[in-house]
Amino acid sequence: MSEQREIPPPVDQVVEPVIRLDKASRWFGNIVAVSDVSFSIGPGIVGLLGPNGAGKSTILQMVAGFLKPSSGSVLVRGRSPWRNEELFRYTGLVPEREAIYPFLTGYEFVLLNARLHKLPNPKEATARAIRMVELEEAQHRATGGYSKGMKQRVKLATALVHDPPLLLLDEPFNGVDPAQRLHMMGILRDLAAAGGTIVFSSHILEEVERLADNVLVIVSGRLAASGDFHRIRRLMTDRPHTFVIRSNDNRRLAAALVEMQCVRGVELIDGGLSVRASDFGAFTLGVPLVARDTGVTLYEFVPADQSLESVFSYLVNR
Amino acid sequence: MNREILVLSLRQLLGRRRTFALIALALLPLLVALVFRTGNADTDPVDWTANALLNGLIVTTLLPLVTLVLSTTSLGMEIEDGTIVYLLSKPLSRARVITAKLAASWLPAAALVSLSAASSGAIALQGAEPTLFVAFVIAAAFGALAYSSVFLLLSLLTSRALVIGLIYVFIWEGIVTELFTGTRILSVRQYTLGVADLLTDTRKFEAHLDGAVALALMVIVTAGVVAFTIRRLNRFETRTVF
16 A cells, blocks of 8 residues: 555646546436536546535536436546446446445356456456455455445456556445455555546545545535645635533623634523534534633533535635 | 347347246146146136236237346346447447347347247147237237347336336236237237237137237237337447446
C-alpha cells in the first residue's frame, strides 16, 4: 500500500480529463436530480460528497452510461458513455445496491464478469482480482452467505477483474468494517498511484477526507463546492456556527461572550444562550476561559448545527 | 446470444421454488390422462385428447403459465434485484443479452410443456392418431418461443409483468378473442393452435386461424417483439438499479 500520495491537480484545472461534465442536468418528471453540473476529472481519487438524495448516484450513473443527461453533456475519455458499451472495457463499476447472484460462489461471480468482458485468460484475472480484495478464503462459498463487507469486496473484485483505468464506486464503504475499509482504501490508493481514475460517492465526511485527493460537494443536485479536501474543510469550518450554552448565570456569561472577537451574536433562549460565532476553533477554545474568568459554571456547551445537512446547506447558500 | 448469460439465467431459474411448482403443474396433464384412460370408456380418445387435454389444458393453461413465470423471472427479477447492472456494464451488445435471456426462458418452458404434451398425449391416445400429439408438441415449442418473447418484453416494460401477463392470458386470450373473432390475430394461443392444426391430419380438431397464417403471424410477432425488446434495452435507464 502506498502511504505517500501525489496530489493531482484540482478538479477544475484538469488539462486532459478522463471525465467531463458540461452543464449536465438530469430530471425525472418534475424532479430535478442533477442541475447544471460542470466539472472535469483526471487521474487520481475524487470523492463525490453529499447527503443522501443529493444526486451523487445520478451523476455516477450518467458517467457510467446508464442514464442519459436531460441537458448538457457527459463525456468519458472524450466520448459519450450513453449507449456506448465499448466504454465498459475501460470502466469498472461498484454499484451501491447489495444484490448479487446468491447461488454463485465468489469465484464464479468474478469469473462470470471476467468472461463477460471476454478477457483472454479469465481464470487468471479472476484469481488476481480475488487476491487483491483478499477474499481467497471465502471464494468458494456461495455469495448468498457473505457478510455485507464481503459482498462489497467481491463487488470490487468484479469491477477490478478487467483492470480498468476508470473505477466508479457508489457508496463503496457502506457496511464495511474498519479493517476492511482500510484495506479497500489501500487498494484504491494503489490503483490511483498507478495512474487510475477513481470516483467514489459518500455521504460521510471522514471517508472522503481519508481517501480523496479532490472533492466534489453535491447538494440538491448542484455542485456546491469543489477542490482539494483542505479547501472544502476550510469552507466548512470557517462558516458561522451556532452553539447552545447553558450555565448557572446566562446573563453574565452573555455579557462576557459579546466581548469575544469571533462572536457574531448572542441571544437569550429558554434556560440558556444561543451564540453565533465565526471561528469554530477560537470560540470553542475561548468559551471555557471566559467562563472561568467570569466565575460562571458551564452546564452545557453544544454546537446546534453540526449535522452534515446544515454544513452542506451552508456551502450551497454561501 | 451470450453463453455465460444463458447458463447464469438457467441456474437462476432452476434454483427457484416457483420452478418446482411449474414442474408439478406440468405433471397434472399426465395425471388427468391417466384418470381418463381408466374411467371414460364411452368418450372418443382422439376427440378428448385433442380438445380437452392438448388444447384445453396444455395450450390454454400450462403453456402460458409456464412461459409467463419463467420469462418474467428471467429478466424481471434481475431488474428488480439490480443484478442486471452486472450484465449491462460489459462491452456486450444488448441484443446478445436479450437473446440469451429469451433462450433461458424458452428452453426450459418448451421442454417442460412439450414433455408434458408428449407424455400425457401418449397415455391418452394409446397409439391412436400419433400425428396429433406430435403436432401439439411441436406447436407448443413454437408457442413457448412466442409467449416467452412477449412476456420478456413485458418484464422490461413494467414491474407488474406477472399480473399483466395473467390478464393477457385469461382476459384477452380467454374471453376477448372468444367474443370478438377479429382479435384472434393478436393471440399467441390462437397461433399455437393454428400451427398444431397445420401439422396434424386429424379432423377431430380445428383451429380458428388458418395454419399458414398462424405460423406467419407467430414468426412476425415473435421477431417484431424481440427486435422491440432489444431496442428498449438499448435505451434502458437503470435509475433504480445502480
